[in-house]
Amino acid sequence: MNKVIIQECKDYSVDDIIVKINNGMERLGGWDKFVKTGNVVLLKVNLIGPKSSDSAAVTHSEFVRALTRILKNKGCTVWIGDSSGGAIAGIAPTAQGFKVTGYDKVAEEEGAIIKNFDREGVFEVQPHGKFKEKMYLAKPLFDADVVINVPKLKTHSANIYTGAVKNVFGCIPGLRKAMYHKMAPDKEDFGEILADIHEAAKFDLHIMDGIISMQGEGPTAGTVYKSNKILISTDPLALDTIAVNMLGMMLDDIPVLSAAKKRNLGQYNPDEIEIVGDYNYIPHLEGFKLPKNFRSTKQKNNKSVIKVIDFFKTKPEINKKKCKQCNMCVESCPVKAIDVSTKKIDYNKCIECMCCHELCMHKAVELKKDNVIAGIIARLSV
Ligand code: SF4
Ligand code: SF4
Numbered sequence: 001m002n003k004v005i006i007q008e009c010k011d012y013s014v015d016d017i018i019v020k021i022n023n024g025m026e027r028l029g030g031w032d033k034f035v036k037t038g039n040v041v042l043l044k045v046n047l048i049g050p051k052s053s054d055s056a057a058v059t060h061s062e063f064v065r066a067l068t069r070i071l072k073n074k075g076c077t078v079w080i081g082d083s084s085g086g087a088i089a090g091i092a093p094t095a096q097g098f099k100v101t102g103y104d105k106v107a108e109e110e111g112a113i114i115k116n117f118d119r120e121g122v123f124e125v126q127p128h129g130k131f132k133e134k135m136y137l138a139k140p141l142f143d144a145d146v147v148i149n150v151p152k153l154k155t156h157s158a159n160i161y162t163g164a165v166k167n168v169f170g171c172i173p174g175l176r177k178a179m180y181h182k183m184a185p186d187k188e189d190f191g192e193i194l195a196d197i198h199e200a201a202k203f204d205l206h207i208m209d210g211i212i213s214m215q216g217e218g219p220t221a222g223t224v225y226k227s228n229k230i231l232i233s234t235d236p237l238a239l240d241t242i243a244v245n246m247l248g249m250m251l252d253d254i255p256v257l258s259a260a261k262k263r264n265l266g267q268y269n270p271d272e273i274e275i276v277g278d279y280n281y282i283p284h285l286e287g288f289k290l291p292k293n294f295r296s297t298k299q300k301n302n303k304s305v306i307k308v309i310d311f312f313k314t315k316p317e318i319n320k321k322k323c324k325q326c327n328m329c330v331e332s333c334p335v336k337a338i339d340v341s342t343k344k345i346d347y348n349k350c351i352e353c354m355c356c357h358e359l360c361m362h363k364a365v366e367l368k369k370d371n372v373i374a375g376i377i378a379r380l381s382v
Helices: 014-026 061-073 094-101 103-110 166-171 176-183 187-200 236-246 255-262 303-311 328-332 355-359 372-380
Strands: 002-008 040-045 077-082 113-116 122-125 135-138 146-150 152-156 160-162 205-215 223-233 273-277 314-318 365-369
Touching: 002 014, 002 236, 014 061, 014 223, 040 061, 040 166, 061 077, 061 103, 061 146, 061 205, 077 094, 077 103, 094 103, 094 113, 103 113, 135 187, 146 166, 152 223, 160 166, 160 236, 160 255, 166 187, 176 187, 187 255, 205 236, 223 236, 236 255, 236 273, 314 355, 328 355, 355 365
Parallel strands: 002 273, 040 077, 040 146, 077 113, 146 205, 152 205
Antiparallel strands: 002 223, 122 135, 152 160, 205 223, 314 365
16 A cells, blocks of 8 residues: 655744654655665755745745755755746746745755756656657756655646646756647646656655645645645655645546546555554645635636747747857757857757756847747736
């Protein structure tokens, strides 16, 4: 029987979190079953954007600090990684996100290494699900010895819920994420992409920060709910099954998780999941607010979103006036899409990973809106 550990944790006191996570890990056979001295461990956090840790939109920085401290004490090298994707007024938000959340500070103080997935290159994988399009996932996922998924407990106004299964979407670097939203506007199809990522990359553990969670119109515009929980499992679907039950829903209420169920990513029958830790039953989160469109959007798809994605579509472009011809972008482009002499980007090859934008020291790689009006709106909205 797959296990989900539920620990009660009242706040972000690092010492308390460490005790709760360590106790929980004992229920899974102990840390030594998962990490060894000298391992490189990647913490794949939820860095949806430049949001403060207290907003409940991101994995809390003190939660990341606690995990980092545990792993450093075990002699591991710790990487903290994610990609926020998108562009805010022509700037990739991931680097800013690492600052605003406090992850940069945690890394500096605890001796971890930040892995901005928009800068780290990609690893090509071939999905075996409904979509056959090659996938480019952040390279650190494949370079680390151990990968720990560290999602946040949150609602999602479109997908209703976002947790362990959905958190892996940030493994797709940069602007490429928008292409997947466009390719799979239907929520169940979008779930196929998530299942592809889970199958391609190896996630050894899932440790969810549910000490404060986001209720209502998540994943960024909801309000904070004090849920006081940490969930741990080796099975992302079992973890999500228990989490959505805690919020008062069933797994089948979340269409984006149906592909994970179909493709046997884990256990989805609550009766077949062993709950251990501070609880041996599913605790209900009293008064937790679900998104307004819960149930009403279940049968709809996100086709209208495509129009918005197309309207705001952004692409990298080299500003020749600013370019110093250092060729950093040319060398770092994983698909060789930048011409060395003209600095023109071949958009048929470009996978919109943002490496060129992130690595150019001279701010010469700009993110331009395809649509002029969208560009004006984006500039006015900052
Ligand atoms: S990295 Fe920047 S400055 Fe260097 S060649 Fe590319 S665009 Fe030009
Ligand atoms: S040109 Fe290359 S480095 Fe730049 S976004 Fe496209 S694929 Fe990535």
